[in-house]
Amino acid sequence: MEVLKTHKVTKYFYEPDKFQVLKGIDMSVKKGEFLSLIGKSGCGKSTLMYVLSTMDTDYEGELEIAGTRLTNLNQNQLASFRNAHIGFVFQFHYLLPEFTALQNIMIPALKLGKHSRAEIEERAYQKLAMLGMKEHALKLSSKLSGGQQQRVAIARALINDPDIIMGDEPTGNLDTYNTQVVFDIFRELTSQYHQTIIAVTHDDEFAAKSDRVVEMSDGRITGSRHN
Amino acid sequence: MRLILEIAKTHLVSKPKQTLIAMLGVTFGIGMFIAMVSLMTGLNKFTEELTMTSSPDIHIYHDVTESSEPILVADNKDELVIVHHQKPKNETAKIRNAMRLSEIIRKDNRVSGVAPSVSSQVFYNYGPVQIPGNILGVDILEENKLFGLDKKMNAGKIEDLKANHDGIIMGSGLARKLNVKTGNRVVITTPQGYTMTLKVTGIFQMGLGVVDNIRSYANLSTVQTILQQDHLYITDINIKLKDLHQAKSIAGDYQSMFKYKAEDWEAANATFLTGNLIRNILTYSVSITLLVVAGFGIYNILNMTIYNKMKDIAILKAMGFAGNDVKLIFMVQSLVIGIVGSLMGLAIGYVLSLLISKAPFNGGDFISIDHLPVNFDPIYYIIGIVFGVTTTAFAGYMPSRKAAYIDPIEILRGQ
Numbered sequence: 355m356e357v358l359k360t361h362k363v364t365k366y367f368y369e370p371d372k373f374q375v376l377k378g379i380d381m382s383v384k385k386g387e388f389l390s391l392i393g394k395s396g397c398g399k400s401t402l403m404y405v406l407s408t409m410d411t412d413y414e415g416e417l418e419i420a421g422t423r424l425t426n427l428n429q430n431q432l433a434s435f436r437n438a439h440i441g442f443v444f445q446f447h448y449l450l451p452e453f454t455a456l457q458n459i460m461i462p463a464l465k466l467g468k469h470s471r472a473e474i475e476e477r478a479y480q481k482l483a484m485l486g487m488k489e490h491a492l493k494l495s496s497k498l499s500g501g502q503q504q505r506v507a508i509a510r511a512l513i514n515d516p517d518i519i520m521g522d523e524p525t526g527n528l529d530t531y532n533t534q535v536v537f538d539i540f541r542e543l544t545s546q547y548h549q550t551i552i553a554v555t556h557d558d559e560f561a562a563k564s565d566r567v568v569e570m571s572d573g574r575i576t577g578s579r580h581n
Numbered sequence: 582m583r584l585i586l587e588i589a590k591t592h593l594v595s596k597p598k599q600t601l602i603a604m605l606g607v608t609f610g611i612g613m614f615i616a617m618v619s620l621m622t623g624l625n626k627f628t629e630e631l632t633m634t635s636s637p638d639i640h641i642y643h644d645v646t647e648s649s650e651p652i653l654v655a656d657n658k659d660e661l662v663i664v665h666h667q668k669p670k671n672e673t674a675k676i677r678n679a680m681r682l683s684e685i686i687r688k689d690n691r692v693s694g695v696a697p698s699v700s701s702q703v704f705y706n707y708g709p710v711q712i713p714g715n716i717l718g719v720d721i722l723e724e725n726k727l728f729g730l731d732k733k734m735n736a737g738k739i740e741d742l743k744a745n746h747d748g749i750i751m752g753s754g755l756a757r758k759l760n761v762k763t764g765n766r767v768v769i770t771t772p773q774g775y776t777m778t779l780k781v782t783g784i785f786q787m788g789l790g791v792v793d794n795i796r797s798y799a800n801l802s803t804v805q806t807i808l809q810q811d812h813l814y815i816t817d818i819n820i821k822l823k824d825l826h827q828a829k830s831i832a833g834d835y836q837s838m839f840k841y842k843a844e845d846w847e848a849a850n851a852t853f854l855t856g857n858l859i860r861n862i863l864t865y866s867v868s869i870t871l872l873v874v875a876g877f878g879i880y881n882i883l884n885m886t887i888y889n890k891m892k893d894i895a896i897l898k899a900m901g902f903a904g905n906d907v908k909l910i911f912m913v914q915s916l917v918i919g920i921v922g923s924l925m926g927l928a929i930g931y932v933l934s935l936l937i938s939k940a941p942f943n944g945g946d947f948i949s950i951d952h953l954p955v956n957f958d959p960i961y962y963i964i965g966i967v968f969g970v971t972t973t974a975f976a977g978y979m980p981s982r983k984a985a986y987i988d989p990i991e992i993l994r995g996q
């Protein structure tokens with residue numbers, strides 16, 4: 355079953371000169387797939403990911419996630435779609451520093467408002483426990499180490515049971531040990547919980563261990579291999 | 582919505598110093614506004630009340646200095662006639678048929694009281710010294726209805742005047758100059774040379790130097806006698822209206838109806854009222870300046886906060902917060918700053934006004950006050966808070982809107 359599908363996604367940059375950064379990308383991602391997007395810097399992989407993330411709407415072509423056609427939806431509709439269907443893990447953790455780890459995880463769920471506050475709190479604790487972070491729940495997120503912060507960010511990405519988790523260099527800022535930890539979490543999420551993950555990475559080792567590697571060059575997909 | 586409030590609260594609480602400084606800007610502005618407006622309106626009200634007690638709503642009199650149309654001109658309408666240096670005629674200040682006019686005015690349902698009176702310049706003799714002043718012959722009970730004299734009495738009762746044919750109620754400043762008390766006698770002389778001895782039956786104090794230092798009240802007949810005139814001799818008709826703000830138009834009606842000068846209280850007290858206007862302009866311009874400065878402070882602080890929180894805003898948007906949600910988060914912050922700051926400002930303004938109203942102040946000979954008059958009308962507190970919250974809302978709106986338009990990709994990718 356396909357969770358994500360694009361048809362001829364094309365995008366231009368206009369600054370400083372007009373430049374075609376994505377050249378008719380067709381791709382599809384199956385449910386439960388752990389996909390790495392690799393390529394040299396400037397090949398358009400991050401740009402593609404931000405188009406897939408629905409945050410970048412300035413493109414031509416079609417985008418469909420979880421059976422919903424997202425092209426031409428307005429910003430507010432896209433925001434609530436992201437809230438319910440997409441989880442993000444960035445290179446620089448991006449937790450809200452004034453909030454505790456637990457609050458950071460709860461915020462997207464409170465925004466969604468599908469469950470009661472008590473249920474959300476319990477779910478947040480579950481996610482933290484799953485990632486081995488339960489004892490840090492009530493610490494301010496700015497007081498956690500880099501690896502811990504990234505695990506909290508993953509818990510936050512998971513809180514609304516998203517269809518896809520998108521990662522922009524999720525291990526780019528971590529040491530070898532924490533990279534391994536994060537990779538193992540991703541691995542477990544896909545194999546046990548059938549979570550779909552798309553990660554942009556330049557870490558070949560990381561990519562080599564994922565289910566599928568999509569390689570990009572000059573705005574085109576030049577290769578796709580299953581490991 | 583609750584989530585947005587929680588995020589806004591966390592932002593405010595996690596930077597307490599910055600929040601407090603932003604609030605103090607508003608507090609200072611509103612506090613000064615309240616203190617200034619309380620004092621200024623207190624002064625305005627005080628002077629307005631003074632003018633009310635010292636001058637009637639409408640004063641009808643015969644203006645003998647107003648020159649009439651020269652006969653030469655009136656007789657030669659078709660020719661060009663110029664009369665140079667015309668002088669007024671020798672007319673008496675008498676209002677003809679004054680009692681009849683009073684009756685007509687009394688029937689007007691816009692009028693609540695009418696008091697005919699006779700006024701004259703006199704000299705009060707204090708040993709060999711003559712002190713100039715004036716004397717007002719009145720029906721004291723009618724006059725009391727217009728000016729509430731019984732509340733202004735320092736000594737004696739107004740009814741005593743009725744009982745004493747040669748009685749006089751004297752202004753407190755005048756009594757002090759003449760060194761007289763109730764029961765003493767005082768000799769007065771008119772400009773025409775008529776001299777009479779009168780008995781002081783009471784002393785009043787209006788609180789206004791120009792009245793207290795020169796005026797006395799006596800019975801109508803007494804003053805008519807001093808002036809050697811008959812009992813129909815009336816020089817002034819004082820009128821009190823139900824709505825004093827109609828004075829101007831009603832005065833115009835009477836002037837054209839009776840052909841005598843009818844002066845309304847606003848014209849009679851133009852200098853006082855100009856003072857009020859200037860005080861109001863000053864109060865509001867200073868207050869608005871203070872609040873605008875406070876507004877700029879909030880604008881700056883919020884702008885800085887938003888600049889520091891670009892990453893947070895980007896991540897909130899990535900997680901599914903719409904532009905409006907982000908805008909609300911920052912609007913809530915500026916409104917909280919505005920409301921709390923304004924409330925503190927009201928408290929400080931109240932304390933300041935209280936201090937001002939307790940501070941001793943000597944009004945001198947001009948007005949008899951020992952404390953500054955302060956107005957504690959709640960309406961100014963309401964204006965203060967509305968003003969404070971509106972300013973902060975405006976100051977907060979622009980940076981908040983900017984936050985709503987932040988493009989998350991630029992920030993998330995920029996690393």
